[in-house]
Amino acid sequence: xxxxxxxxxxxxxxxxxxxxxxxxxxxxxxxxxxxxxxxxxxxxxxxxxxxxxxxxxxxxxxxxxxxxxxxxxxxxxxxxxxxxxxxxxxxxxxxxxxxxxxxxxxxxxxxxxxxxxxxxxxxxxxxxxxxxxxxxxxxxxxxxxxxxxxxxxxxxxxxxxxxxxxxxxxxxxxxxxxxxxxxxxxxxxxxxxxxxxxxxxxxx
Numbered sequence: 001x002x003x004x005x006x007x008x009x010x011x012x013x014x015x016x017x018x019x020x021x022x023x024x025x026x027x028x029x030x031x032x033x034x035x036x037x038x039x040x041x042x043x044x045x046x047x048x049x050x051x052x053x054x055x056x057x058x059x060x061x062x063x064x065x066x067x068x069x070x071x072x073x074x075x076x077x078x079x080x081x082x083x084x085x086x087x088x089x090x091x092x093x094x095x096x097x098x099x100x101x102x103x104x105x106x107x108x109x110x111x112x113x114x115x116x117x118x119x120x121x122x123x124x125x126x127x128x129x130x131x132x133x134x135x136x137x138x139x140x141x142x143x144x145x146x147x148x149x150x151x152x153x154x155x156x157x158x159x160x161x162x163x164x165x166x167x168x169x170x171x172x173x174x175x176x177x178x179x180x181x182x183x184x185x186x187x188x189x190x191x192x193x194x195x196x197x198x199x200x201x202x203x204x
Contacts, residue, residue, distance in 0.1 A: 025091045028138070028145060029066035031170055032089070033057050036199035039075065048192065050075040053175070053199050054114040055087070058123065065090040069123065071114055081111060086128055095140040099147065099168075102128040136168055145170040156181050159190040167196060175199045 036053035043050075052075050059067045065088055072083035086102040104110060105127045113119045134154035138147035148167045156164035161181030169176040178196030181189050 022091060024094060024140075025066060025089065025097065028097055028140070028170075029057065029068075029089055031145070031172060032066075032068065032087075032175075034201045036175060036201050037075070038197050038199050040200055041198045045194075047194065048197060051197060051199070052078055056114045056117075056120065058086070058120050059125075064088075069110075069114055069120055071111070079112065084110065086123075092137075097138045097140075097145070097147075099136040099138055101131045101134055103131065104128060134164070134166070136166060138168070138170070143172060152182075161189050164191075169196075173201050175201070 033055050036055070038048060038051045038053075042048045052073050054069075054071045056069045057066065058069045068087040068089070070083070070085045070087055071081040073079075073081040084104060084107045086104060088100050088102065090098050090100075092098060104123070110119075110123065113123070131154075134149055136147045136149055138145045146167075146169045149165050152163040154164045154166070156162070158164075158181055160183055162184040164179065164181045166180075167178045176196040176198050178192060180191030183189050
């Protein structure tokens with residue numbers, strides 16, 4: 001059965017003063033933040049799970065890009081997320097951005113924190129570990145952002161995989177995420193086969 005994997009990645013690098021948070025970065029961050037569901041897609045195609053995705057802005061005073069706390073879970077087990085990450089969004093130029101992913105050591109203690117700003121405020125950057133090689137480069141074309149990981153750079157051992165790929169499209173009202181794992185011969189071993197998960201934004 002397909003198990004979606006959201007691979008959006010980040011590093012703990014600081015940008016120089018001239019490349020800090022800009023209007024372009026804030027527009028993308030605003031588009032990303034929100035509560036998402038794939039319920040509509042799951043209702044029309046039973047090969048897709050009903051997934052809930054929460055993306056909440058954290059550490060708003062930091063000037064080294066935009067940061068998010070993220071949980072992803074099946075609708076039936078919202079209290080037991082199968083993915084928990086911190087995303088760090090940075091700007092490369094006027095229309096190009098990088099998205100990296102970090103794990104949280106002892107992350108179970110933060111389950112459900114997307115609904116508790118005071119609790120999230122105590123999350124420490126020192127508890128984060130970057131997933132190397134899984135960075136997504138996003139490019140803006142008018143109001144749509146699209147991006148992907150690079151080649152076989154993102155290592156992955158799930159289900160016999162050697163590497164994973166992630167393709168993302170972000171629109172004002174939805175995010176489409178297609179995450180797949182491949183073995184050393186390039187054969188897909190996990191992930192959606194027909195296309196990406198379509199997450200509709202419910203609120204910001």
